[in-house]
Amino acid sequence: MMRTFARSSAARSRHRRRGALPAASSSTRRVSRRHPPRAGSSTTQPRRSPGPGRRFAVRSTAMRTRLVLATTAMIGSALLAAPTAPATPAxxxxxxxxxxxxxxxxxxxxxxxxxxxxxxxxxxxxxxxxxxxxxxxxxxxxxxxxxxxxxxxxxxxxxxxxxxxxxxxxxxxxxxxxxxxxxxxxxxxxxxxxxxxxxxxxxxxxxxxxxxxxxxxxxxxxxxxxxxxxxxxxxxxxxxxxxxxxxxxxxxxxxxxxxxxxxxxxxxxxxxxxxxxxxxxxxxxxxxxxxxxxxxxxxxxxxxxxxxxxxxxxxxxxxxx
Ligand SMILES: [Zn+2]
CATH class of the missing domain: 3.40.630.10 (Zn peptidases)
Structure with a gap:
């Protein structure tokens, strides 16, 4: 049969949203909405107490900067080396x-x-x-x-x-x-x-x-x-x-x-x-x-x-x- 049935654009978009007219990526969108990135979560964590080591850390700002840079580089290369997770899990x-x-x-x-x-x-x-x-x-x-x-x-x-x-x-x-x-x-x-x-x-x-x-x-x-x-x-x-x-x-x-x-x-x-x-x-x-x-x-x-x-x-x- 020819597709002679006309739907309203509102109905069409509603059906799309619900996956009735699924696009190849709809599942991916659904998943990503349910599991938003956690990038913002660290801002809600309580600040750590400075503790006894604080004096030492503050004493050498330059050293701390170097340490941070080195750690970031290590994490970065570890991420690059890690096997890529599938974009859309089964x-x-x-x-x-x-x-x-x-x-x-x-x-x-x-x-x-x-x-x-x-x-x-x-x-x-x-x-x-x-x-x-x-x-x-x-x-x-x-x-x-x-x-x-x-x-x-x-x-x-x-x-x-x-x-x-x-x-x-x-x-x-x-x-x-x-x-x-x-x-x-x-x-x-x-x-x-x-x-x-x-x-x-x-x-x-x-x-x-x-x-x-x-x-x-x-x-x-x-x-x-x-x-x-x-x-x-x-x-x-x-x-x-x-x-x-x-x-x-x-x-x-x-x-x-x-x-x-x-x-x-x-x-x-x-x-x-x-x-x-x-x-x-x-x-x-x-x-x-x-x-x-x-x-x-x-x-x-x-x-x-x-x-x-x-x-x-x-x-x-x-x-x-
Ligand atoms: Zn049939």
């Missing part, structure tokens, strides 16, 4: 505490699950309540299907959520989103790259040189193995329907009803190769993963207001009033 698995500066009251945690081919962080937000049914919502596996991200970011940026243990992964394919392409930066369709029924496909469904060859695929596999959601909804466009050719048809019907979408059979024109839902449903057997397709141009109101509420209703969850 951050997968880091979960922030509630009340992180960047996130709203619905967010109880956040995880950088990996990086794209171009090094952009792939970020999942944790919402709702632990101990409730665990659900994962995924969007923008295909970079040219950007609209459904709004369902996820609206839930993330809204009021606290109850009755569900919810993870949202709004931007699975950040390089594709930035480029407006279905595939990732290496030209691979991430929904043909999973190690289940994988086959060597070319053209519009290029499946990569081998199963799970792409960093985005491996990041999501790690994440799914780690959190094991009972339910996954994978949002796409523009086929407009909920897949009923899946392992839990009662759940499909429930989702279609709740989201007011028709029931359809998404068979990939025969057999689905290397899809995320196939891998999760039949290889990892972690729970039920279901494909949900909206149309080419769903309204902003549907994405930001109606659908978020409908999604929560699938599990009888709700938001604080």
């Amino acid at each position: 951050t997968p698995g880091v979960v922030t505490a509630r009340g992180a500066v960047e996130d709203g009251p619905a967010v109880i945690g956040k995880r950088v699950i990996g990086r794209s081919v171009r090094g952009r962080p792939i970020v999942a937000w944790h919402l709702g309540e632990t101990g409730k049914p665990k659900v994962l919502l995924i969007s923008t596996m295909h970079g040219d299907e950007p609209h459904t991200r709004q369902i996820l970011t609206s839930l993330r940026d809204g009021r606290p959520i109850h009755g569900i243990n919810l993870w949202v992964l709004p931007t699975y394919n950040p390089d594709g989103l930035v480029r407006g392409t279905r595939k990732n930066a290496r030209g691979v369709d991430l929904n043909r790259n999973f190690p289940y029924n994988w086959t060597d496909l070319d053209g519009p469904y290029e499946s990569g040189p081998r199963p799970s060859s792409e960093p985005e695929t491996r990041a999501v596999m790690r994440f799914l193995r780690s959190i094991r959601p009972k339910w996954i909804l994978s949002f796409h466009q523009p086929l407009y329907g909920v897949d009923t050719a899946t392992k839990n048809r009662a759940f499909s019907r429930r989702v279609a009803r709740a989201l007011n979408l028709p029931r359809k059979s998404f068979t990939c024109g025969g057999v689905c190769h290397g899809t995320m839902t196939g891998w999760y449903n039949y290889r990892l057997r972690g729970g039920t993963a279901l494909t949900v397709e909206y149309g080419a141009r769903p309204s902003r109101r549907r994405m930001q207001v109606t659908a978020p509420r409908q999604v929560l209703s699938i599990w009888d969850a709700s938001r604080h009033r």
Whole structure:
């Protein structure tokens, strides 16, 4: 799909700030804000008592100056000789505490699950309540299907959520989103790259040189193995329907009803190769993963207001009033 959806500049900048449209350096900025340089800390230390050695020190100002200069030189050369620390440490698995500066009251945690081919962080937000049914919502596996991200970011940026243990992964394919392409930066369709029924496909469904060859695929596999959601909804466009050719048809019907979408059979024109839902449903057997397709141009109101509420209703969850 073409990227015909227009966002306000305010919304765009808010999304940037929160990493929904991640730039390669956003994680670095986040880290540096949380850990400001400590250069100023020495000014807050109490002054040392002069002590008995003070007379000697004051007696020879010239000597002290020479000593200071020599010490500074030694420290300088030691710093130069020290191995350089990585500028951006690997951050997968880091979960922030509630009340992180960047996130709203619905967010109880956040995880950088990996990086794209171009090094952009792939970020999942944790919402709702632990101990409730665990659900994962995924969007923008295909970079040219950007609209459904709004369902996820609206839930993330809204009021606290109850009755569900919810993870949202709004931007699975950040390089594709930035480029407006279905595939990732290496030209691979991430929904043909999973190690289940994988086959060597070319053209519009290029499946990569081998199963799970792409960093985005491996990041999501790690994440799914780690959190094991009972339910996954994978949002796409523009086929407009909920897949009923899946392992839990009662759940499909429930989702279609709740989201007011028709029931359809998404068979990939025969057999689905290397899809995320196939891998999760039949290889990892972690729970039920279901494909949900909206149309080419769903309204902003549907994405930001109606659908978020409908999604929560699938599990009888709700938001604080
Ligand atoms: Zn898609």
